[in-house]
Amino acid sequence: MNRIKYATILVMVLLLLGQCKKDEIDQGAINIPAGKGHTLLSTYNFFEGNVADLIPNSEAGVLPYDLNMPLFSDYASKKRFIYVPDGVSISFDTTGTLDLPEGSVLIKHFYYEDANGVEDYVETRLLIRRSDGWYPETYEWNDEQTDATRTVVGGARTISAHVDGQMQTVSYQIPNQNQCKNCHANNGKIEPIGPVIQNLNKDYAYANGTSNQLDRWIADGILSSPSLSNIPDWPGMDHPTASLNSKARAYLAVNCASCHRLEGSAANSGFYLEYYNTDSLSLGFWKTPVAAGSGSGGLQYVIKPGAADESILLYRMISDQVDERMPEIGRSVSHTEGIQLIRDWINAQ
């Protein structure tokens, strides 16, 4: 009798244990929780084998990707991956950020390299597309660099890294969940920034050969075929032939326009930097500042054509003061190459 009870209890316990562990039994499948993010990055199965090797789980459909014009974030190096569930695909749309289907995940890994090229993993961010919108999750890598743990409040890290050709100290800020939304905002809802056709339209060296990313996504069935024949692209910083204007506008679009647009966090500034904005006042030309405070740098205009050093836009890109620098978050050191690009562009106006 007792033995039967004992067995019953064991079965109960095992059943409960089984429910709890159920998600982890299927080793290969992507594992996205219904509610809050997993505690460990490895639990999602985005990567094969050792999570720290960052080998995408290609079997399950995780693809690495890259952007023509990346967002500058304190010279951090980044690796990006996309996961779109089987059987659904993204509509081809060049008018804004791609609308990924439910269950999709964007993965962005931030790291630095030391002088010897040894990688120091800082954080890995996820944007998870659920039925009611996008949800951010942030994972901070442990000191052993074996896995990353979920963080809600983020935190500050002082990093010595080989950036911009020399060893520099970076006051790196891992964002809290609200800060994710500060940049990833579209009319109060979270939205990705990077996956825009124009920014994805480039070659990538996949494990099985180089091909255009859009072609690959279409071939893999995660992106629908375009109706256009001439697919636009944005140039990268060091594009050999692109015009100064298109490079500068792409830079401003990627680095500024997620906030600086009518639907973004800086809507109240009236200063809008989307790639296709042609309105000279809202682009900052001869525009007086509204709420800049000391961010004005004593200057009269956001952009004074032909006079980069008299333009608040450039001043705030250069400043390292907390209340002056732009972007407001995600930057503690200035971006030498970006500053040069925007300086040249303003001076050419």
Added chain:
Amino acid sequence: MKKLNQILPLWLLALTLPLSFIMSCDKEEVDNNNTIIIAPGPNAADEAQTAFIEAADGSTIIFEAGVFEFTNTLSMDGKNNIIIRGAGRDASFLDFAGQTSGGEGVLVTNGTNIRFENITIRDSEGDALKTRNIDGVSFVNVGTVWSGAPSSANGAYGLYPVLCSKVYIDNCYAYGASDAGIYVGQSNLVIVKNSVAEGNVAGIEIENTTYADVFDNEAFDNTGGILVFDLPGLTQYGETVRVFNNYVHDNNRTNFAPAGNIVGNVPAGTGFMILSTNTVEVFDNNFENNEFAAILVASYLFIDANPNDPNYQPLPYLISIHDNAYASTGNTNQDQPAVIMDIMGLLAANSLAQPDILLDGIYAAPQVICIQEDASMPSFANVNAGQDMSGGAITDDMTPHDCQQNPLPEVSFEPF
């Protein structure tokens, strides 16, 4: 008996093990108690930020008495019906003196019904307390302060609701802002009352905002006491603002706004200033010792001849000034930008004292500004820059403004 003892642990196991597994399956317990209390201590900043992220709608977040030190912006997003309460404006301090990241001290965005009360935010690097895109935001007994003598290194705005509606500011205190102590921008339905603004460039500023009542406040020792401005190129334009029953005195502080900011053009010694807006009623205020002008009405065109915004109306109109009290000593601050010194020189050259009411005269017709001050008989000057930018048409004749406008309606809404 012995058998029973052996069995008992099994039953305990049976009861506790499944429970513990259930717990470990979902560590994040649902907290049915909607009050979150933050006590001072080394983990307080993280606890507060966690609470600001994870609080369920309807929660009250309480800061106990003490100092809470932050190095990053404390932010909340997408919440509804939240009360953030301290133990008193002089008891609970959110302190950002050590801030290394973030453009604001406290930032609340994209929500409905948010209420701050009994708390002071101090020494933020940028703006002190910004709320953006909130429908129903209340600040009651809230302070925003930069320690020490007011400085251009201080943040721009103290209380800073922008793109909000149903903004209720009551019994607040703002000190040391390098732009405006209490600033309401691009918002609709606003009440600012019973508050004190001291030692800012602008004490209280209503900008590109519709339907605002500003009353029973005290503004002193600012560069300008109370401002109602409309600027070009923003998401909306302002109108319909009443400023009444305020005590606006001794606003003579040398303008310390960082150059380039519009508020840097406010003359030291300004009680109340209107810039390029319309439908404003200013009445029953007590203006004392604002030595440049108790009331200044000006156009953005005086500052910038080309606003570049085709939809912007830079000429003020439907301005009604009546039944205010005026007093001044004539001891005007001489530490002013050149353009202000020029105006002072122009007045002196025409044997005019610094007036109680000063117009730049850039408007469509004199009767867009109606002045009815029979009881107090203020001194008056009109630079008439609309006719002659050099000031050649300056006059102290107030009679062209002897007209009346209908009283504006009271702003009425249920504050959260």
